[in-house]
Amino acid sequence: MATIIDGKSLANELNKKTKLEVEQLKKKGIVPGLVVIIVGEDPASKIYVRNKQRKAEQLGIYSVVEEAPSTISEEDLIGIVQKYNQDPAIHGILVQSPLPKTMDEPRVTRTILPEKDVDGFHPVNVGRLFANLKGDYPIACTPRGIMTMLKHYEIPMEGKNAVVVGRSNIVGRPMMALLNNANATVTLTHRFTSNLSQYTQNADILVVATGVRHLIKADAVKPGATVIDVGMDRDENGKLTGDVDFDHVKDVAGFITPVPGGVGPMTIATLMQQIVELAKWSD
Numbered sequence: 699m700a701t702i703i704d705g706k707s708l709a710n711e712l713n714k715k716t717k718l719e720v721e722q723l724k725k726k727g728i729v730p731g732l733v734v735i736i737v738g739e740d741p742a743s744k745i746y747v748r749n750k751q752r753k754a755e756q757l758g759i760y761s762v763v764e765e766a767p768s769t770i771s772e773e774d775l776i777g778i779v780q781k782y783n784q785d786p787a788i789h790g791i792l793v794q795s796p797l798p799k800t801m802d803e804p805r806v807t808r809t810i811l812p813e814k815d816v817d818g819f820h821p822v823n824v825g826r827l828f829a830n831l832k833g834d835y836p837i838a839c840t841p842r843g844i845m846t847m848l849k850h851y852e853i854p855m856e857g858k859n860a861v862v863v864g865r866s867n868i869v870g871r872p873m874m875a876l877l878n879n880a881n882a883t884v885t886l887t888h889r890f891t892s893n894l895s896q897y898t899q900n901a902d903i904l905v906v907a908t909g910v911r912h913l914i915k916a917d918a919v920k921p922g923a924t925v926i927d928v929g930m931d932r933d934e935n936g937k938l939t940g941d942v943d944f945d946h947v948k949d950v951a952g953f954i955t956p957v958p959g960g961v962g963p964m965t966i967a968t969l970m971q972q973i974v975e976l977a978k979w980s981d
C-alpha cells in the first residue's frame with residue numbers, strides 16, 4: 699500500500715511560512731497585494747476565486763476581486779489588467795481561466811507585466827523556466843506545488859524516468875520543464891500518444907493532468923512509482939475524483955496523491971507563496 703502524499707497538510711505548513719513572511723514584509727512597510735480578475739458567471743470559477751481570496755485574507759495578503767460581465771470586450775479587459783499593472787499596491791495579477799471563447803486568452807496573459815504574473819503564464823516567464831534560468835521569476839503554481847511535494851517526500855528525481863500525461867500550458871508543459879531541470883528523463887505524452895501504458899509503465903514518477911476520469915488504472919503503473927494526480931473530475935454522483943483510479947493504483951504505487959486533498963491545496967498555497975515572493979522581489 700502506497701504512502702499517501704498529504705497535500706492538505708503540506709499546504710498548511712507552507713501557508714504558515716507564508717503568513718510569517720507576510721508579517722516580516724509588513725514590518726518593512728510592504729503589504730503583498732493580489733488581484734483576481736474573473737470574467738462571467740461560471741459557478742465553479744466563482745467558488746475557486748472565493749477560496750483564493752479567503753486564503754489570501756487568512757495570510758494577511760491584501761486581495762481584490764474584480765468581476766467583469768461575460769459581455770466585456772477584450773479591450774476593456776486589457777484595460778483592467780493595465781490598471782493593475784500600474785497599481786503599486788498590487789504585486790500579483792491573476793486572470794481566472796478559462797476566459798470566454800471569443801477572447802484571445804494568450805493576448806490577455808501577455809498584457810500582464812511579467813513581474814506581476816503570479817501564475818507564471820507570461821511567455822517571458824515560461825521562457826525563463828524552459829531555459830532553466832536562475833534568478834527570481836514566477837512559475838506555474840500547480841507544477842511548482844508538485845515539485846514542493848516531491849522534494850518534501852524526498853522522491854529522487856535525478857536520472858529517474860518521469861512521464862507527464864497531458865500537455866497543457868498550465869500543467870503538463872511547465873511540469874515537463876521542472877522535472878527536466880531537476881535532471882529527470884522526461885517523456886511528455888498526450889491525447890495522440892499511441893500505446894500510452896507502454897510509457898506510464900516505465901515511469902518512476904507519473905504526473906497525470908488530462909481531465910479524463912480514472913484514465914490511469916493499476917496495470918498502467920510501475921510498482922513503487924510516485925503517482926501525482928492533477929485531475930479534478932466529477933463521478934456520476936458529482937463527487938470530486940481524479941484522473942487516477944486511486945482505490946486500485948494505491949496498491950501498486952509507492953507514493954500517491956489523493957483527490958481532493960492532494961495537488962489542489964498545494965496549488966493555492968503555492969499561489970500565496972508566489973504573491974509574497976513577487977512583493978519581495980519588487981522591493
Ligand SMILES: Nc1nc(=O)c2c([nH]1)NC[C@@H]1CN(c3ccc(C(=O)N[C@@H](CCC(=O)O)C(=O)O)cc3)C=[N+]21
Pocket residue numbers: 746792793794795796817839930938957958959960961962963965966
Ligand atoms: N489563472 C488561473 N490560475 C489558476 O491557478 C487556476 C485558474 N486560472 N483556473 C482554474 C484552475 C483550478 N484551480 C484550482 C486550484 C485549487 C483547487 C483545490 O484546492 N481543490 C481542492 C478541492 C476543492 C473542492 O472540493 O472542490 C482539492 O483538490 O483538495 C482546485 C482548483 C486553479 N486554477
